[in-house]
Amino acid sequence: MKKVLLIGADGMLGGELRERLEKKYEVIGTTLETLDICDKNAVLAKAKEVAPYFIINCAAYTNVDGCEVNYDLANRVNGEAVENIAQAAKENDATFIHISTDYVFDGKLDVEKAYTEDMSANPVSAYGKTKYLGEQNAAKAEKYYILRTAWLYGLGGKNFVKTMLRVSNNESVSVVDDQHGSPTCTTTLCEIIEAIMEKEPEYGIYHSTNEGFTTWCGFTRKIYELAGIKTPVIALTSKEYKDAHPESSDRPTNSKLSKEKLHQAGIFPAKWEDALQEYLKEELK
Ligand SMILES: NC(=O)c1ccc[n+]([C@@H]2O[C@H](COP(=O)([O-])OP(=O)(O)OC[C@H]3O[C@@H](n4cnc5c(N)ncnc54)[C@H](OP(=O)(O)O)[C@@H]3O)[C@@H](O)[C@H]2O)c1
Numbered sequence: 001m002k003k004v005l006l007i008g009a010d011g012m013l014g015g016e017l018r019e020r021l022e023k024k025y026e027v028i029g030t031t032l033e034t035l036d037i038c039d040k041n042a043v044l045a046k047a048k049e050v051a052p053y054f055i056i057n058c059a060a061y062t063n064v065d066g067c068e069v070n071y072d073l074a075n076r077v078n079g080e081a082v083e084n085i086a087q088a089a090k091e092n093d094a095t096f097i098h099i100s101t102d103y104v105f106d107g108k109l110d111v112e113k114a115y116t117e118d119m120s121a122n123p124v125s126a127y128g129k130t131k132y133l134g135e136q137n138a139a140k141a142e143k144y145y146i147l148r149t150a151w152l153y154g155l156g157g158k159n160f161v162k163t164m165l166r167v168s169n170n171e172s173v174s175v176v177d178d179q180h181g182s183p184t185c186t187t188t189l190c191e192i193i194e195a196i197m198e199k200e201p202e203y204g205i206y207h208s209t210n211e212g213f214t215t216w217c218g219f220t221r222k223i224y225e226l227a228g229i230k231t232p233v234i235a236l237t238s239k240e241y242k243d244a245h246p247e248s249s250d251r252p253t254n255s256k257l258s259k260e261k262l263h264q265a266g267i268f269p270a271k272w273e274d275a276l277q278e279y280l281k282e283e284l285k
Contacts, residue, residue, distance in 0.1 A: 001026045005052040005094070007037060007085065008059030012157025013099065016186045017058060017193060024194075028052070032059070037081040047088035054197060055089045056097040057082065057138075060131070064103070065249050067126035074126060079133030086141035095145070095200070097193060098138035102150035102181060102209075103128030107252020111180050114213070114256035117148075117205040125249045135205070145196050147189070147208040150255050151219070154186025155282055162283070164220050168231045177217035177235035181255030182209035185275035192262070192269055201265035207257035210272035222273060226280050 002025050008014040009029025021027045028050045035046055037059050047055065060078050061067060067074040082098060089096035104121040105128075123129045138146050153159035160183075167173055192208045214222070217235045224231060242248060259269065270278075 002053040003028065003050060005047060005050045005055045006030070007035065007055065007057045011058050011060075011062075012154045012159065013152065013186050013189060014058035015156040016154055017056070017190050020190050020194065025054075037084060038076050040084040040087075043081075043084040043088050044091065047092050047094065051092055052094050054097060055085060055094045056193065057085050058099055060099070060134075062127075064125065064127045064251075065247065067130060068249050071126050071130070075130045075133065078127070078130035079137065082134040083137035083140060086137055086139075086144070089141040089143065093143075095143040096138060096141040097145045097147065097196065098134065099189075100135050100138075100146050100148045100205075101128065101131045102148060102255040102257055103252060104132045104135060104148065105252060105255070107179075107254045109254045109256075111254045111256070113254075114258040115207070115254070116258045117207060117261050124252070127249065144203055146205045147192065147196070148205065148257060149184050149189050150181050150209050150257060151183045152186060152189065153183065153279070155279070156186070160216070160219070161223055161276070161279065164223050165227065165229075165283070168224065168227075168229045170231065172232040172234050173220060174234040174236045175217040175220045176238055176241050176251075177215045178237050179251050179253055179255065180213055180215055181252075182211070182213055182257065183219045183272045183276060184209040185270075185272075185279050187278065188269050188275045192267055195267045196265075199265060199267070206262050206265070207259055208262065209257050209259070209269065210275050211259060211269050212272045213256050214272065222276060223280070226277055227284060
């Protein structure tokens, strides 16, 4: 059985991934309590002790607005610490799988188009900047996959779907309708990660989201439709949202990630609506 060092094994993605991988791999999971990725010596020692075939990093500072005010900490976790893991992978001849984000792009691409992996990153938010540094550091591992995901939700964490279900008792719900992307279920991202581990395609960056695109407003309407909720959903512009929440970080207008490269590797993620339907079956049980 191949060994996997799974870092961030109790996060929303990491928790689900751990459960799934344990059926096929010998998984050694770490959490912030057992391994702080900012502690270089600890990261190198853990990797040496485990001697893994794969190292997967699901740990991150994921509070997008929090990154604006806690930039130094976010940069250490999302950016600098990734170099520790890349070095650990290199020293142990392990393959490094690192999770990144659509926020590495500025989102200014024509919304009719989707970003491909070879397009230049130009992060605008603090979160995007720190994650982009993380990508550059992940690429220092000789064998690496950087999987950029977006709009992630899963059973094991706070997420947009849960928030929309919670606020559905309100008279109406107002949601931004001019930011475009792919809602992505952790289950689909786990399937993509497992396929990458099985197929081991060419190393590099892979856009890794559910198939298809919508807006946050479209996403909310679908959540309510599938959950049988009748609460009216009112479309807002990003400007209207920002005026009401001036402390919020700017979000990219276009977060559409092309899955062409993933398809070429023989990996075909589920459509976002189908993944959402499956998720809601569990969430609403
Ligand atoms: N959520 C999204 O919408 C989204 C979108 C695009 C990309 N992503 C990326 O997807 C990946 C997984 O996200 P997620 O939503 O599953 O994140 P999550 O639930 O916030 O999990 C991240 C985990 O990392 C841990 N952690 C934080 N600092 C650490 C450190 N210094 N050392 C070790 N562990 C540390 C956290 O511990 P504590 O909870 O104890 O702090 C948490 O368990 C991340 O790389 C994220 O950037 C997420």
